[in-house]
Amino acid sequence: MTQPGKRSHRPSRPQRSHPPKRPDGPARPPADDPARRAALDVLRAVRAEDAYANLVLPKLLRERKISGRDAALATELTYGASRAMGLLDQIIAECADRPLSKIEPVLLDALRLGAYQLLRTRIPSHAAVASTVDLVRRDLGSRVTGFANAVLRRVAERDESAWLDQLAPDAEEDPVGHLAARTSHPRWIARAFADALGTTGDELADALRADDERPTVHLVARPGEVSADELAAMTGGDPAPYSPYGVRLDAGAGDPGDLEPVRERLANVQDEGSQLCALALTRPEVEGPDERWLDLCAGPGGKATLLGALAALNGGTLDAVEQAPHRAKLVEQITWGLPVTVHVADGRDPGLPGGYDRVLVDAPCTGLGALRRRPEARWRRQPGDVGDLTKLQRELLVSALGLVRPGGVVAYVVCSPHLSETEGVVADVVRKTGATPIDAREFFPGVPGLGDGPYAQLWPHRHGTDAMFCALLRR
Numbered sequence: 357m358t359q360p361g362k363r364s365h366r367p368s369r370p371q372r373s374h375p376p377k378r379p380d381g382p383a384r385p386p387a388d389d390p391a392r393r394a395a396l397d398v399l400r401a402v403r404a405e406d407a408y409a410n411l412v413l414p415k416l417l418r419e420r421k422i423s424g425r426d427a428a429l430a431t432e433l434t435y436g437a438s439r440a441m442g443l444l445d446q447i448i449a450e451c452a453d454r455p456l457s458k459i460e461p462v463l464l465d466a467l468r469l470g471a472y473q474l475l476r477t478r479i480p481s482h483a484a485v486a487s488t489v490d491l492v493r494r495d496l497g498s499r500v501t502g503f504a505n506a507v508l509r510r511v512a513e514r515d516e517s518a519w520l521d522q523l524a525p526d527a528e529e530d531p532v533g534h535l536a537a538r539t540s541h542p543r544w545i546a547r548a549f550a551d552a553l554g555t556t557g558d559e560l561a562d563a564l565r566a567d568d569e570r571p572t573v574h575l576v577a578r579p580g581e582v583s584a585d586e587l588a589a590m591t592g593g594d595p596a597p598y599s600p601y602g603v604r605l606d607a608g609a610g611d612p613g614d615l616e617p618v619r620e621r622l623a624n625v626q627d628e629g630s631q632l633c634a635l636a637l638t639r640p641e642v643e644g645p646d647e648r649w650l651d652l653c654a655g656p657g658g659k660a661t662l663l664g665a666l667a668a669l670n671g672g673t674l675d676a677v678e679q680a681p682h683r684a685k686l687v688e689q690i691t692w693g694l695p696v697t698v699h700v701a702d703g704r705d706p707g708l709p710g711g712y713d714r715v716l717v718d719a720p721c722t723g724l725g726a727l728r729r730r731p732e733a734r735w736r737r738q739p740g741d742v743g744d745l746t747k748l749q750r751e752l753l754v755s756a757l758g759l760v761r762p763g764g765v766v767a768y769v770v771c772s773p774h775l776s777e778t779e780g781v782v783a784d785v786v787r788k789t790g791a792t793p794i795d796a797r798e799f800f801p802g803v804p805g806l807g808d809g810p811y812a813q814l815w816p817h818r819h820g821t822d823a824m825f826c827a828l829l830r831r
């Protein structure tokens with residue numbers, strides 16, 4: 357696991373033997389503690405099965421019929437502890453009498469939950485400690501409850517800010533490491549953001565902080581079915597600031613899949629940044645026919661649906677390629693009724709005839725631009741992932757340029773601001789193929805702050821979207 361940088365000295369052991377008492381709040385958590393149990397089970401699934409917290413948790417809450425305040429607490433603890441894992445581990449390592457690698461994984465999960473409650477919630481310290489010890493007792497028996505109790509009491513000796521004063525690198529000497537620790541990001545991700553933003557100053561802090569905010573849900577109105585204004589009126593949301601099809605819902609608006617317009621296929625859930633990148637592909641002029649479009653990495657089908665609906669309005673068609681069969685099925689389901697043909701194939705050599713007027717490459721990437729949606733992703737991703745992905749990204753983009761007709765347009769899109777995945781890939785392919793970059797920013801009308809061009813980079817802290825990157829190339 358990548359951890360924020362830290363100083364080498366160990367702190368003196370905390371002196372107090374009891375966590376600070378707070379008069380408010382319950383003395384002990386309820387004996388049956390469905391919220392914390394659910395949070396622990398999700399952390400375990402994320403660690404042991406490479407599961408995604410944002411998929412496992414809602415399912416588990418439904419199955420166990422956990423709702424209301426318990427569901428809210430389970431969500432806060434699961435997502436919060438997942439996001440802060442690197443920092444929590446550093447603090448636990450300082451407080452334990454053995455290295456993290458020698459702590460049973462389930463016990464470590466429980467300690468993370470306990471430490472999160474102590475440092476980042478208003479739950480009284482004694483309740484946070486007691487509830488964690490109860491979880492540990494139920495899962496592992498009494499043999500390790502003393503250890504869990506002792507570690508958490510030490511964690512409770514300081515608040516988060518005091519721990520950070522001790523553990524975070526010095527702001528002057530190592531500004532990126534300092535901000536990484538303060539915002540609970542791995543250092544390499546903070547570095548990648550700094551490189552893309554061109555600063556290690558205040559804007560880097562804003563970008564990293566925005567990653568910890570829960571994103572609001574964005575909907576896309578299906579072109580030809582309903583307008584953004586109508587969709588906003590139907591859902592109680594607001595028309596989005598940039599996408600003509602977008603609607604932003606209030607935070608906590610519930611499960612958007614339950615909304616009637618979504619059930620009736622008038623709208624889909626889609627980040628406004630994704631909408632803007634798909635739309636950018638459709639906007640540059642092409643001479644001659646403009647009716648055959650291709651999406652080379654289509655699963656699960658968000659952009660294919662928007663492009664398919666726009667193609668339908670113009671009498672065109674969309675071929676959608678996806679390598680993973682189960683994801684191709686999702687594309688089929690979501691684009692049902694649209695002029696979209698799904699092909700299960702490798703986009704690097706999909707066996708299609710070519711000559712397309714417009715091609716989208718929404719390439720597999722590190723997803724560093726959507727970390728706020730996947731709480732555990734920042735700790736799961738490793739710097740070594742970038743090399744393999746950029747090779748695949750280059751190959752897919754070269755393939756797209758072979759499939760588009762002369763004069764046609766290719767959009768290269770990734771949900772990452774990492775310069776190797778963005779400008780690095782495009783520069784390499786432009787050199788190799790002689791494709792001509794178009795200034796993509798022109799095709800994001802009304803959107804400020806997209807960077808120095810010719811590419812467009814969106815950011816959560818600037819635009820309230822995922823950090824999507826879009827390059828437009830003409831063959």
Ligand SMILES: C[S@@+](CC[C@H](N)C(=O)[O-])C[C@H]1O[C@@H](n2cnc3c(N)ncnc32)[C@H](O)[C@@H]1O
Nearest residue numbers: 653654655656657658659679680702703718720
């Ligand atoms: C970023 S996602 C695409 C998201 C999609 N465009 C949307 O808007 O819903 C990348 C997709 O590419 C697929 N993929 C990975 N390698 C591929 C390849 N060699 N050929 C085609 N698809 C591939 C992945 O399975 C994944 O579904």
